[in-house]
Amino acid sequence: MGVCGYLFLPWKCLVIVSLRLLFLVPTGVPVRSGDATFPKAMDNVTVRQGESATLRLWVRDRVTRVAWLNRSTILYAGNDKWCLDPRVVLLSNTQTQYSIEIQNVDVYDEGPYTCSVQTDNHPKTSRVHLIVQVSPKIVEISSDISINEGNNISLTCIATGRPEPTVTWR
Ligand SMILES: *[C@@H]1O[C@H](CO)[C@@H](O)[C@H](O)[C@H]1NC(C)=O
Numbered sequence: 001m002g003v004c005g006y007l008f009l010p011w012k013c014l015v016i017v018s019l020r021l022l023f024l025v026p027t028g029v030p031v032r033s034g035d036a037t038f039p040k041a042m043d044n045v046t047v048r049q050g051e052s053a054t055l056r057l058w059v060r061d062r063v064t065r066v067a068w069l070n071r072s073t074i075l076y077a078g079n080d081k082w083c084l085d086p087r088v089v090l091l092s093n094t095q096t097q098y099s100i101e102i103q104n105v106d107v108y109d110e111g112p113y114t115c116s117v118q119t120d121n122h123p124k125t126s127r128v129h130l131i132v133q134v135s136p137k138i139v140e141i142s143s144d145i146s147i148n149e150g151n152n153i154s155l156t157c158i159a160t161g162r163p164e165p166t167v168t169w170r
């Protein structure tokens with residue numbers, strides 16, 4: 001009887017742990033606002049090229065390890081900086097918040113960033129997408145032109161930007 005009780009308990013714990021991992025941390029699914037699970041990262045971040053982006057994570061007590069990653073590269077783990085990029089700085093590492101800042105954001109910084117947290121020996125992750133916008137700019141436009149009535153004419157206007165701008169003629 002004693003053996004049964006001894007075997008039963010860890011098995012039950014294991015099942016509960018597996019279920020918690022299964023239901024609370026669907027890996028790769030972005031955490032939405034209103035989601036009650038922790039860690040909780042902010043929603044997707046949209047910044048303009050040249051601005052600073054803040055990646056914020058709200059944590060609870062019992063968190064033993066925290067890190068922010070750019071794809072699979074660790075940027076910060078706790079107070080330690082792992083990347084060489086001088087634009088990446090630690091903003092706060094407190095009991096409730098773990099945030100980093102990316103300064104002078106450029107288009108190649110766009111993509112998924114992941115925060116990884118260890119609570120009670122359970123690793124959890126949540127993901128946020130950094131979206132970089134670039135102001136629309138006209139790079140090429142037809143010059144003034146005179147033509148005879150009845151002739152066809154093509155006018156060109158090429159613009160760049162993110163998201164891709166729509167060009168209209170009046
Ligand atoms: C994130 O990763 C991309 C792809 O490796 C890289 O081009 C970019 O500089 C990185 N940005 C930061 C802030 O680490």
Ligand SMILES: *[C@@H]1O[C@H](CO)[C@@H](O)[C@H](O)[C@H]1NC(C)=O
Pocket residue numbers: 030031032043044129
């Ligand atoms: C965040 O951005 C990614 C990629 O653009 C998108 O798939 C995802 O739905 C976005 N999540 C939220 C919460 O807006």
Ligand SMILES: *[C@@H]1O[C@H](CO)[C@@H](O)[C@H](O)[C@H]1NC(C)=O
Pocket residue numbers: 150151152
């Ligand atoms: C002008 O374009 C129309 C449509 O493409 C064509 O049918 C017509 O022949 C063209 N006119 C001239 C003068 O090139």
